[in-house]
Amino acid sequence: MKSFPVRRLPSCIVHLAISLERSAVACALFAILLVGFTHNASAQRKQPERSIPNLYSNFCSACHGINMGGGQTEGFLDDTWNVGNDDAKIAEAIRVGNTNKGMIAFGGALSEAEIRGMVVYIRETIQKAKNQTGNFAKPVDGExxxxxxxxxxxxxxxxxxxxxxxxxxxxxxxxxxxxxxxxxxxxxxxxxxxxxxxxxxxxxxxxxxxxxxxxxxxxxxxxxxxxxxxxxxxxxxxxxxxxxxxxxxxxxxxxxxxxxxxxxxxxxxxxxxxxxxxxxxxxxxxxxxxxxxxxxxxxxxxxxxxxxxxxxxxxxxxxxxxxxxxxxxxxxxxxxxxxxxxxxxxxxxxxxxxxxxxxxxxxxxxxxxxxxxxxxxxxxxxxxxxxxxxxxxxxxxxxxxxxxxxxxxxxxxxxxxxxxxxxxxxxxxxxxxxxxxxxxxxxxxxxxxxxxxxxxxxxxxxxxxxxxxxxxxxxxxxxxxxxxxxxxxxxxxxxxxx
Ligand code: HEC
The missing domain is CATH 2.120.10.30 (TolB, C-terminal domain)
Incomplete structure (x- = not known):
């Protein structure tokens, strides 16, 4: 609960708490709400805190884009890889980074299993995007x-x-x-x-x-x-x-x-x-x-x-x-x-x-x-x-x-x-x-x-x-x-x- 980010609370609660900031009553009320809300939220959240999509949005999205379409740097959706189109090479790029280009090494921050999971997640996201935009034959009878x-x-x-x-x-x-x-x-x-x-x-x-x-x-x-x-x-x-x-x-x-x-x-x-x-x-x-x-x-x-x-x-x-x-x-x-x-x-x-x-x-x-x-x-x-x-x-x-x-x-x-x-x-x-x-x-x-x-x-x-x-x-x-x-x-x- 310590790490629970306040920005995820419904804004009405945050505003209520802020406007009554100095009132002890409000503080107590706020604490009760907070406990209730976080309890609910974690019960509803099926994904563990370190789910791969969470890790991506926390660690990668600022540079590679929320939807992997690119942000501060290139995204992945074009499916072209400077490091080579190979799962092992993409994993390596995440693990060791590239200081010259500004890619951080995540080897310590992410476990090996999380790096593998990240590669699968990146591949899945590219595939979904391709399915939406791809120009595939979708024939009907006789066509x-x-x-x-x-x-x-x-x-x-x-x-x-x-x-x-x-x-x-x-x-x-x-x-x-x-x-x-x-x-x-x-x-x-x-x-x-x-x-x-x-x-x-x-x-x-x-x-x-x-x-x-x-x-x-x-x-x-x-x-x-x-x-x-x-x-x-x-x-x-x-x-x-x-x-x-x-x-x-x-x-x-x-x-x-x-x-x-x-x-x-x-x-x-x-x-x-x-x-x-x-x-x-x-x-x-x-x-x-x-x-x-x-x-x-x-x-x-x-x-x-x-x-x-x-x-x-x-x-x-x-x-x-x-x-x-x-x-x-x-x-x-x-x-x-x-x-x-x-x-x-x-x-x-x-x-x-x-x-x-x-x-x-x-x-x-x-x-x-x-x-x-x-x-x-x-x-x-x-x-x-x-x-x-x-x-x-x-x-x-x-x-x-x-x-x-x-x-x-x-x-x-x-x-x-x-x-x-x-x-x-x-x-x-x-x-x-x-x-x-x-x-x-x-x-x-x-x-x-x-x-x-x-x-x-x-x-x-x-x-x-x-x-x-x-x-x-x-x-x-x-x-x-x-x-x-x-x-x-x-x-x-x-x-x-x-
Ligand atoms: C501070 C910005 C930044 C962050 C944060 C960041 N990257 Fe990068 N990443 C880069 C840059 C810059 C490159 C080099 C782009 C290039 O190859 O031209 C790069 C390259 C890569 C590559 C190789 C791409 C290729 O074309 O070969 C992969 C894979 C990658 N990043 C994955 C990730 C993942 C996964 C995360 C989060 C765990 C992440 N990056 C976080 C900036 C960042």
């Missing part, structure tokens, strides 16, 4: 968009869906759509059929759980298998309501889900009562294996524990058997399907069409969304290392971004774009997009195109933005690029116009 390499038309394929989370194409031209509620819907000759497939698994549609993924087997034309991943509910030994990601396969016959087999179901004692971070994507590598992801289920420390299924990428044979050459098959008590670990919430998986390598995207906390190149047995670091910070502005665990024995992301997005489904473009309708990685963003409402050379991202383009949360992207068998969107709930495709 032509001129992107960097191709002109395309934005074409509505299906509406009338409720929270579509995944789509798949069957060789006979039908499309399947997984809705969060558990409904598996069919689009036939461009029409969304009214009735969902009957008899698909019961899903726990709560929070981020539901029917998450639908993928036909690569040999669907001959074997008819369709794979589904979903949040499977149950009750554990204590009788608590719990859930975990599970995978089944089955066939569709006369509008019914039949021949169901369990491909992956974790032991019930690993199920959790949380309703977030399920993952989940399934990809086939075409060599007899399927990969899938499970998020940390909101128990971040579990991601480092290889005896548990959550916070991992898994690999199985297509019938659910565990491959004998999986990295932890011989490790005592390890979960044998684990392929890699230290993942937070991976909602994007794709196999590179040329190299066959497995690429993954995962949601970071506040900042630190990642694009990773997955290799067997490796530790991707969550929650020990991460480029994001906690939602309350505090560091995650030790606040490290790198550590021996833990993998770095190929790139990270800070601030978060809320990265979701990904796919490499393999069609021939957009020749200049061949093997580019398309990346969806939920919160950022954007479709990104990444040009990848070897293991590096050479270029990024925001293809369009602000037309809804983008959940998934996929190649159609017709060579068009399909996009699943939430709010509005629809599937659109991009068709070239040249």
């Amino acid at each position: 032509v968009v001129a992107s960097q390499d191709h002109k395309f038309r934005f074409k509505m394929v299906a509406s009338g869906l409720t929270m579509p989370w995944s789509m798949a194409f069957l060789p006979d031209g039908r499309m399947l759509v997984a809705e969060r509620s558990g409904s598996l819907r069919v689009i036939e000759q461009g029409k969304l059929l009214t009735n969902a497939i009957v008899g698909t698994p019961q899903v726990r549609a709560q929070g981020q759980g539901g029917l998450m993924e639908v993928v036909p087997h690569p040999g669907f034309a001959t074997n008819g298998w369709i794979y589904l991943s979903f949040s499977d509910g149950g009750s554990n030994a204590m009788g608590a309501d719990v859930s975990m990601t599970a995978i089944v396969r089955g066939r569709i016959r006369d509008g019914k889900w039949v021949d169901e087999q369990t491909i992956f179901r974790a032991p019930i004692d690993t199920y959790l009562s949380t309703s977030h971070h399920f993952g989940n994507r399934i990809v086939f590598d075409g060599l007899g294996y399927l990969f899938f992801s499970i998020g940390d289920r909101g128990q971040m420390e579990n991601a480092q524990d290889i005896t548990l299924p959550n916070g991992k990428i898994h690999r199985l044979h297509e019938d659910g058997r565990i491959p004998v050459d999986n990295p932890f098959v011989k490790t005592n008590r390890a979960f044998a399907s684990i392929w890699s670990f230290g993942q937070r919430n991976p909602q994007g998986l794709a196999i590179h069409p040329v190299t066959g390598e497995l690429w993954e995207t995962e949601h970071g906390p506040r900042g630190g969304d990642e694009l990773n190149l997955i290799r067997p047995g490796l530790n991707f670091g969550w929650p020990v290392i991460c480029y994001g910070i906690n939602y309350n502005g505090l560091p995650i665990t030790e606040g490290l971004t790198a550590k021996e024995g833990m993998e770095q992301p190929v790139i990270h997005w800070t601030p978060s774009i809320a990265v979701c489904g990904i796919d490499f473009y393999t069609g021939s309708r957009f020749p200049k997009w061949k093997t580019n990685l398309f990346v969806t963003g939920l919160a950022s409402q954007e479709l990104r195109r990444l040009v990848i050379e070897g293991h590096a991202v050479k270029h990024q383009e925001i293809v369009f933005k602000n037309v809804g949360r983008i959940r998934d992207v996929a190649n159609g068998p017709d060579g068009y690029l399909y996009v699943v969107m939430n709010g509005p709930d629809q599937i659109v495709r991009l068709e070239p116009t040249e």
